[in-house]
Amino acid sequence: MTVARAMAKALKAEGITTVFGYPGAAICPFYDELYKEGIRHILVRHEVNAGHSASGYARMTGRPAVAVATSGPGATNLITAIATAHMDSIPMVLITGQVSSDMIGRDVFQEADITGAAEPFVKHSYLVKDPEETATVFKNAFYIAGSGRPGPVLIDMPMDIQKAQIEFEYPDSVNIRSYKPNLDGNKLQIKRAAAAIAASERPLICAGGGLFTANAAGLMRELAERANIPVVNTMMGLSSIPASHPLFFGMIGMHGCRAANYAINNCDLLILLGARVGDRAVTAINRLEGATVIHIDVDPAEIGKNLPVTIPVVGDLKRILTQLLQQAENYDHYDWIQRLNGEKASAEKPLQKPKDGCVNPKEFITMLGKSLPDNSVICADVGQNQIWTCANINLENGRLLTSGGMGTMGYSVPAALGAKAAAPEKEVIAICGDGSFQMQFMELATMRQHGIFAKVIVMVNNRLGMVREVQTNAYGDRQTAVALDGSPDLIKLADAYGIPAARVTDISQAQSAIDALLATKESYLIEVVVDENEKTIL
Amino acid sequence: MKHTISVLVENHAGVLARVAGLFARRGFNIDSLAVGVTDDEKISRITIIADGTDYTLEQIEKQLNKLIDVIKVRHFDSRELLTRELVLIKIACQPSQRAEVIALAEIVKAKISDITVNTMTLELSDSVDKIKNFEELLRPYGIKEVVRTGSIAMQKGGVSMKL
Ligand SMILES: Cc1ncc(C[n+]2csc(CCOP(=O)(O)OP(=O)(O)O)c2C)c(N)n1
Numbered sequence: 001m002t003v004a005r006a007m008a009k010a011l012k013a014e015g016i017t018t019v020f021g022y023p024g025a026a027i028c029p030f031y032d033e034l035y036k037e038g039i040r041h042i043l044v045r046h047e048v049n050a051g052h053s054a055s056g057y058a059r060m061t062g063r064p065a066v067a068v069a070t071s072g073p074g075a076t077n078l079i080t081a082i083a084t085a086h087m088d089s090i091p092m093v094l095i096t097g098q099v100s101s102d103m104i105g106r107d108v109f110q111e112a113d114i115t116g117a118a119e120p121f122v123k124h125s126y127l128v129k130d131p132e133e134t135a136t137v138f139k140n141a142f143y144i145a146g147s148g149r150p151g152p153v154l155i156d157m158p159m160d161i162q163k164a165q166i167e168f169e170y171p172d173s174v175n176i177r178s179y180k181p182n183l184d185g186n187k188l189q190i191k192r193a194a195a196a197i198a199a200s201e202r203p204l205i206c207a208g209g210g211l212f213t214a215n216a217a218g219l220m221r222e223l224a225e226r227a228n229i230p231v232v233n234t235m236m237g238l239s240s241i242p243a244s245h246p247l248f249f250g251m252i253g254m255h256g257c258r259a260a261n262y263a264i265n266n267c268d269l270l271i272l273l274g275a276r277v278g279d280r281a282v283t284a285i286n287r288l289e290g291a292t293v294i295h296i297d298v299d300p301a302e303i304g305k306n307l308p309v310t311i312p313v314v315g316d317l318k319r320i321l322t323q324l325l326q327q328a329e330n331y332d333h334y335d336w337i338q339r340l341n342g343e344k345a346s347a348e349k350p351l352q353k354p355k356d357g358c359v360n361p362k363e364f365i366t367m368l369g370k371s372l373p374d375n376s377v378i379c380a381d382v383g384q385n386q387i388w389t390c391a392n393i394n395l396e397n398g399r400l401l402t403s404g405g406m407g408t409m410g411y412s413v414p415a416a417l418g419a420k421a422a423a424p425e426k427e428v429i430a431i432c433g434d435g436s437f438q439m440q441f442m443e444l445a446t447m448r449q450h451g452i453f454a455k456v457i458v459m460v461n462n463r464l465g466m467v468r469e470v471q472t473n474a475y476g477d478r479q480t481a482v483a484l485d486g487s488p489d490l491i492k493l494a495d496a497y498g499i500p501a502a503r504v505t506d507i508s509q510a511q512s513a514i515d516a517l518l519a520t521k522e523s524y525l526i527e528v529v530v531d532e533n534e535k536t537i538l
Numbered sequence: 539m540k541h542t543i544s545v546l547v548e549n550h551a552g553v554l555a556r557v558a559g560l561f562a563r564r565g566f567n568i569d570s571l572a573v574g575v576t577d578d579e580k581i582s583r584i585t586i587i588a589d590g591t592d593y594t595l596e597q598i599e600k601q602l603n604k605l606i607d608v609i610k611v612r613h614f615d616s617r618e619l620l621t622r623e624l625v626l627i628k629i630a631c632q633p634s635q636r637a638e639v640i641a642l643a644e645i646v647k648a649k650i651s652d653i654t655v656n657t658m659t660l661e662l663s664d665s666v667d668k669i670k671n672f673e674e675l676l677r678p679y680g681i682k683e684v685v686r687t688g689s690i691a692m693q694k695g696g697v698s699m700k701l
Contacts, residue, residue: 115552116552116555119555119556119559120559120563123606124606127551127552129551144606176606177609177701178547178548178606178607178608178609178610179606299604300600300603301597301600301601301603301604304593304596305597305600
């Protein structure tokens with residue numbers, strides 16, 4: 001059979017039923033076979049969104065998802081999505097067409113060195129030059145993308161290779177001698193960790209996005225409950241524990257809440273679970289100097305990278321937490337927890353009344369959070385809207401998806417599209433700003449075309465709000481290039497896509513808009529009008 | 539501090555670019571990098587001399603290990619290593635100076651690799667320090683060109699770095 005056919009068969013063998021992509025001549029042989037194999041192809045309106053959608057899809061299924069693009073500009077358009085997935089450790093296989101292998105290097109039409117260009121952002125990449133390698137490359141790519149610390153893997157497929165004839169047999173096992181992720185966790189280190197927990201007076205679990213990768217959020221919660229350890233989240237770790245859990249104290253970091261940051265600055269034992277101590281998450285590393293630090297992560301390079309660690313444990317969180325749980329007992333941390341509760345209470349402020357014609361975003365997001373059905377998926381974009389969402393949505397269950405590491409505007413709508421494609425039974429809502437919305441609203445058409453009905457909420461402040469705030473605070477309020485004048489009427493825009501919409505200009509209208517959004521099985525858009533001077537941290 | 543790191547990699551196209559790119563984007567400083575195939579033609583060995591703190595060294599090792607084509611990374615203490623670099627040095631050398639230069643070469647065990655009416659090219663394989671020293675000795679004659687391979691290193695004694 002042709003390599004193109006083998007590629008489609010490889011996807012089938014990997015259990016891939018849906019791919020996101022955008023075709024072009026250099027990937028046509030493969031598209032023809034996708035069609036013949038009956039793999040569902042979702043035609044996004046920009047390649048970057050194929051990548052973001054695959055990210056949303058992968059985060060729901062926990063398995064590598066696939067995005068496809070053609071050579072040259074199609075491939076380079078994927079790069080931001082690749083980088084975004086790489087930063088957040090999202091498993092993904094990207095397939096790009098490439099010019100014929102005998103033409104590579106001559107700057108022919110639509111030639112781009114995509115393996116070279118994407119190198120800093122991939123976990124691995126292949127430029128296939130020998131057609132016989134196809135099966136192994138696909139098998140390895142899926143394995144590498146999904147195992148250890150997950151990440152994007154790129155397969156670049158020259159046109160002539162796609163058309164070559166091969167004998168195809170898909171391998172059933174992988175053996176890459178140079179890639180053997182360490183999953184088990186050193187027994188002695190786990191024992192030391194258990195002892196440190198037993199000895200600690202003010203322990204704290206900092207739960208990151210790695211818990212989702214390892215499918216270990218439940219175990220983390222069990223450990224917290226058994227040993228009475230308070231929990232804080234990184235942004236990527238949000239929704240790993242119910243927001244109302246008595247041991248939960250919120251999100252840490254530059255945009256986190258006071259109780260959570262107080263906890264991290266005052267604990268005597270910090271237990272980092274699948275969190276990489278990003279600079280926006282742990283802003284005052286020096287405050288941690290006296291504390292014992294247990295860092296559990298599947299990627300040894302993250303341990304000790306940003307924070308000196310007392311007890312490093314490399315491995316799969318599920319396996320390690322299972323062992324830790326067996327060694328943990330019921331410890332009394334009443335005083336410590338009370339202190340944190342005190343911080344939490346003292347940080348609470350009454351809601352500020354917004355100016356006329358505007359809604360307090362905190363109030364709106366809180367209301368939305370309370371109205372959500374079980375297992376909803378919220379995709380937060382980047383900017384003020386992201387922080388308002390992360391800080392106030394208070395998910396009891398379900399998932400929060402956002403671009404944590406890269407802070408990529410334009411992530412939320414395509415990610416919601418992908419998440420909804422993976423989990424059609426769930427309520428999936430993208431929340432973005434009016435700036436980021438205009439980077440991604442072309443995907444409303446994709447939702448309609450494929451009947452993937454995610455919902456969208458746009459916080460309209462007519463500004464690139466977060467940048468405006470930086471300019472207000474650090475540049476004498478000289479607002480440069482942050483006004484979004486000229487933006488379209490979003491209600492009319494939604495209407496142009498055949499999507500019903502509501503504008504909320506007063507909190508009294510919010511609940512009925514939310515109810516309408518949640519009631520429909522199809523897409524729905526809410527525009528929430530927000531004061532342009534609204535602060536991020538309210 | 540200088541560190542010598544030996545890396546066994548799959549002998550695939552693009553591996554060197556990945557390793558070099560990693561050093562560049564993580565801000566690790568390379569003093570020299572030498573690469574060649576091993577006795578197993580599917581495996582190449584890269585010797586890197588890098589400058590940095592212990593923290594940097596740890597990160598270099600960990601980040602290298604994350605590259606899928608990297609099979610093994612070892613960092614060696616310089617005392618346990620046999621380190622060699624090859625240099626070619628072309629100098630200006632008039633016929634009247636030849637005897638003197640040949641005598642110099644003999645002392646340091648360098649070879650005369652090429653000669654013309656008014657130049658001489660010398661070849662020396664030795665440690666980095668000795669090579670630098672040799673270069674200084676030749677400087678007065680007028681150095682026209684220097685090419686160095688970068689260091690390669692191997693453990694002393696009976697041990698060997700294998701898979
Ligand atoms: C692709 C991209 N470009 C630029 C930025 C820098 N940036 C961060 S927040 C922000 C403003 C976002 O504006 P908007 O989407 O309207 O959201 P708001 O902050 O107003 O809620 C910008 C431009 C970014 N994060 N991503």
